Structures are given as C-alpha cells and as structure tokens.
Amino acid sequence: MERRVPVRTCIGCRTRKSKMELVRIAGRKPDMNDKDLTLVIDSDAGMDGRGVYLCKSMECFDRALKYKQFIRAFGTTVSDEQFVSLRHDFEKRMGENSEKR
Ligand SMILES: [Zn+2]
Structure with missing residues (x-):
C-alpha cells in the first residue's frame, strides 16, 4: 500500500511538495488585540495558528x-521588522540544513 505523505504548496513558487521538504512559518498573535502577527519558523510543524509553507530556499522566501504572499496568507499586517527578523531566521536555518548534510 502506498503511504500518503501530506502535500503542501510553497507560497513562493507554488510548487506542491511533501510537507517534509518544506519549512512551515507560523503566524501568532502575542495578544488578541494585536494588529501585527509575529511570524516564526515552526521547526516541528506543530505550532498553533495559521501557517504557510515554503521550500527550503531563500529564493522562495x-x-x-x-x-506579499505572507500578508495575503495571514490576512493581516506584518511589520517590516518582522520580515527582517524572519528572513534572518530563515537564512540561518538554511545554513544549518546544509551543514548537517
Ligand atoms: Zn518554493
């Protein structure tokens, strides 16, 4: 029997890939009244809240x-500072991945 692997779409290139090949970015609100979301890399794909998926590639990010796929996906405003710090984390993660190989 074939094992079904969950497939998600990368919001960068729109390619459908198995969940394992993608990085999940979760959007969380530290406070219910907060307008801005905090975007974090969800390394275990187990975080609450909305999430989007990206290839492990800076290009897709x-x-x-x-x-503005992040803003579209999360349906809220995300500050530039958020993107800068998220991009930094994402880039760091890419580096960690290649080192492990
Ligand atoms: Zn992609």
Missing part, C-alpha cells in the same frame, strides 16, 4: 515576500 524572497519571492513570497515580494508578492
């Missing part, structure tokens, strides 16, 4: 950023 930047494309998603450029086309």
Whole structure:
C-alpha cells in the first residue's frame, strides 16, 4: 500500500511538495488585540495558528515576500521588522540544513 505523505504548496513558487521538504512559518498573535502577527519558523510543524509553507530556499522566501504572499496568507499586517527578523531566521536555518548534510 502506498503511504500518503501530506502535500503542501510553497507560497513562493507554488510548487506542491511533501510537507517534509518544506519549512512551515507560523503566524501568532502575542495578544488578541494585536494588529501585527509575529511570524516564526515552526521547526516541528506543530505550532498553533495559521501557517504557510515554503521550500527550503531563500529564493522562495524572497519571492513570497515580494508578492506579499505572507500578508495575503495571514490576512493581516506584518511589520517590516518582522520580515527582517524572519528572513534572518530563515537564512540561518538554511545554513544549518546544509551543514548537517
Ligand atoms: Zn518554493
């Protein structure tokens, strides 16, 4: 029997891939009244809240950023500072992944 692997779409390149090949970004509100979301890399894909998926690639991250896919997906405003820190974390994660190989 074939094992079904959950498939998600990368918001950068729109490619459908197995969940394992993607990085999940979760949006959380520290406070219910907060307008801005805090975007974090969800390493265990187990965080609450909305999430989006990206290939493990800076290209996809930047494309998603450029086309405001994050804002579209989360349906809220996200501050520039958030993106800067998220991009930094994402980049760091990419580095960790390649080191492990
Ligand atoms: Zn992608």
